Amino acid sequence: MNNATTKGKKPVVVYGASGYTGRLVCEYLREYGIPFIAAGRSKDKLDAAMKANVPGIETADFEVEEVAHTTEALTALFRGASVVINTVGPFAKFGPEVVQACLNTGCHYTDTTGEQDWLITLDEEYGPRFAAKGLLLSPGLAQMYTTGEIAAQLALETPGLDTLDIAVFWGGSPTIASTQTILVNAATSKAFYLDQNQYKEWQPDAGLYQLAIPGQHEVALALPWGGTSHPVWFKRDPRVATVKVLGGVFNKPLMLGVPKIVEAALEATKDMNAEDRYNALAQTAAGVMNVMPPRENPRINKSVDSVHASGPLGRAHCVIFGNCNYKQTGLLNAFAASWLLQQPPKRVGFASGCQAFGHHELLGALRSFGLVQPPILTVQH
Known part of the structure; x- marks a missing residue:
């Protein structure tokens, strides 16, 4: 189907729709009644994913489009749409063409990235260009960050609170794409926290951190996890000066294995050029996770987001217990699309989900679909 026939008909493009997260985005777009184009590099994979993995797809208003991963081809596909939801990672490698195509066609952009270096690039290089066109550039719209x-x-x-100490935990296995992103990003990019409004590098060989997680007696193991999105989002927030984030999975053996896998991969690829190194790291990631995880089970795939906020004379602690972190990600992006099709975001250019749509609004969406409990907020003055 050529773009001339789709122009103006389907306002949302899900790029990478055949992947685990892309399918969930499509599922929630269907629940919001939003027409969409399911796009990717293989029409056969897209057709199979829509038919077999998106419940109720027969009632959705959608089309499948195969597209080459070039700025030109993506520009042609996006023309006539309003919102592009990108799930194709690693984003630092595959994201620039998508972002440029959005600029070319006047589309708002969201993605599900966990790559801090990609966020910094978007903030510094693309944010002003999106803002100048009145467009939203909102990367990292995902459970692990939003x-x-x-x-x-x-x-x-x-x-009066200016310091954020954040812990993000979830149950279950990462997807194929998440595993690849974790490994490639950990091996090739620095991880930063925010210290008095300046990026500071996490000690790369510090190993695992032990954290006390709300709701359990056992100490959990955590990593800086690439630095996460939060230090980048809050760098321009006048209330906040310092942000540190640690994250992990509840599966302790898996956490114990991650630093060893990364260390071995780094050593094995240290003398390679960038392209060979990427290919070798991707192959290592496939050895860790090369099958699509099962659909999430809320009894197994739990999430915990805990934030200690402090200032010179005050403290607050907020914890949100939830389930099905990938479903949360799918819903957040569908909600964003629904918003953007009806009204402008609260902020244009580079912005987090909360900055673009409001934290109470996003919380309301997660609560309405039964994915998180009411937040538990404790304040000490």
Whole structure:
């Protein structure tokens, strides 16, 4: 189907729709009644994913489009749409063409990235260009970042707090794409926290951190997890000066294995050029996870986002218990699309989910679909 026939008909493009997260985005777009184009590099994979993995797809208003991963081809596909939801990672490698195509066609952009270096690139290089066109550039719209940001924003409703100590945990296995992103990003990019409004590098060989997680007696193991999105989002927030984030999975053997896998991969690829190194790291990631995880089970796939906010004379703690972190990600992006098709975002250019749509609004969406409990907020003055 050529673009001339789709122009103006389907306002949302899901790029990478055949992947685990892309399918969930499509599922929630269907629930919101939003027409969409399911796009990717293989029409056969897209057709199979829509038919077999998106419940109720027969009632959705959608089309499948195969597209080459070039700025030119993506520009042709996006023309006539309003919102592009990008799930194709690693984003630092595959994202620039998508972002440029959005600029070319006047589309708002969201993605599900966990790559801090990609966020910094978007903030510094693309944010002003999107803002100049009145467009939203909102990367990292995902449970691992946005649900924790909601908790942080709730804590920051108490004035006088300037330091955020964030922990993000979830149950279950990462997807194929997440595993690849984790490994490639950990091996090739620095991880930063925010210290008095300046990026500071996490010690790369510090190993695992031990954290006390709300709701359990056992100490959990955590990593800086690439630095996460939060230090980048809050760098321009006048209330906040310092942000540190640690994250992990509840599966302790898996957490114990991650630093060893990364260390071995780094050593094995240290003398390779960038392209060979990427290919070798991707192959290592496939050895860790090369099958699509099962559909999430809320009894197994739990999430915990805990934020301690502090200032010279005040403290607040907010924790949000939830389930099905990938479903949360799918819903957050569908909600964003629904918003953007009806009214402008609260902020244009580079912005987090909460900055673009409001933390109470995003929390309301997650609550309405039964994915998170009411936040538990404790304030000490």
